[in-house]
Amino acid sequence: MKIIVTGSQGQLGKEILKQLDISRYDITAVGKSELNIAVLDDVVSMFRAIKPDVVINCAAYTNVDACETDFDTAFKVNAIGPRNLAIASGEVNAKIVHISTDYVFDGKGVLKDGSIRPYVEYDIAHPETAYGKTKLEGENFVKLFNNRHFIIRTAWLYGEGKNFVRTMLELSQKNGVYLKVVNDQRGTPTSTEELAGMIRYLIDTDNYGLFHGTCEGQCTWYEFTREIFRIKGITTEVIPCTTQEYPRPAPRPAYSVLENYMLKLTSNYMFRDWREALEIYLRKLS
Template identity: 50%
Template sequence: MKIWIAGASGMLGSELASKLSSHDLLLTGRSDLDISNENAVLNFCKQNKPDTVINSAAFTNVDACETEKEVAWRVNAWGCRNLALACNTVGTRLVNISTDYVFEGDGSRPYHEFDIANGGQTVYGQTKFAGEQFIRQLCPNHLIVRVAWLYGPNGKNFVNTMLSLAAKNLSEIKVVNDQIGNPTSTAAVANLIDNLLNTDYRGIVHGTCEGSATWYDFAKAIFELSGVPQNVIPCTSKEFVHPAPRPRNSRLEKRVIRLLRLQSMPEWKEELANYLRTSI
């Protein structure tokens, strides 16, 4: 299969490039091809005729999106539009990476794929949701894979941040304990996408690890599993004010994975232990 991975230099994109290395891969980063350029995207698709396009390119700095709105809309929304139009023109399947931020994040249970999203409370969530809408309207042959609380070896993430703070020999680290989600490795998502490519399913799939934790729980597990003695203090979201509000509930239910009878996503703590053992 010929697969174009847009955003191949990012944390998830690089993981996908490794996982799917047995395929004929076309790898582009921001400096190679700007997905917000409609003509460039269409010409690339026409010239290379990929069987599948995986879009892992995104402006993911949720706080920066609040001030750099134009960039967020061009990359996260308009970029998806351009890819959808090009894929539909060439007859290519489009796999797009999305986020839990498309939901309000104030629900009392995990969100499943058939819950109604509206873009949430942030520019990041609104632009990613707009990208989803463009894809659903313009490219019927699509997969939208929503992920959350992602970490991996090739990018800035919570696991590496916690371990870097511990290396400074701080007496304590305060971590938010009133936001809950599914800590998820890029390896688990890449494996899911590999499995999904062997199906003809079209629509939305939630792709986070099983089980849930607060950021405090996540931090405690990082230090326990890595054997790092670090005092972690739980705190509230009010003690860490950000330009973009964080969802209190980022949990995603994997209903479609069960309906498709695909391999279940791994349990988050087991996956974290594997990551710390093999990647740190």
């Protein structure tokens, strides 16, 4: 099986390359220096030459704040890029895996029976940021141009590279005594190891469609940080604060918990609880 992995130098791309068995797969890993996914002719040319069976798109413009001031670049990478990959993969009859985000929702959750429930795949997307809007268009283009698609929305991703977990560990060494962390944003931390496992599972199936892919459970950034420090035995005090204390150009979702509804109904694949996945990650990081 021939596989092209775009965005191969990102956190998820690196993990996918680590997990794919090179004795089973013929892998072409490309970053933005090898392929500009926003240029259709370049994408089509590469796909015609390689004739992949599967394309895994991990490329994205993920700087949420920068997307607000550089919408054109965000749209090229997050929307036109996936469109081009879908067109080219459809032409060579390849499956496409496209990674999307919780930011396609408004971040308020869904009210049911007086309480908020996690988002499921059939809930109406309503992005409130430039990042979310461009990622939603990317989803729409992939659906439009390649029926053999797996679109996976994930959230709070961490792996090999710059991420929240590593930042908190670094700050605990610099600040020592205490850290203030936001306690009014709720989601599900998801390791790239868990998400890559889902992707590896899906590409061997014809179970196409839109999926949510996050670890089980939920927490706030404050609770996430406390668990990181508990596992690592770090004594730095974690103090809860509000989003308003740290204003950002792009609004952050207050509630972005995703339910892996489609995955549970159509497969036997299960994500680990976020605490267990975090412990595995930190153990390997050590």
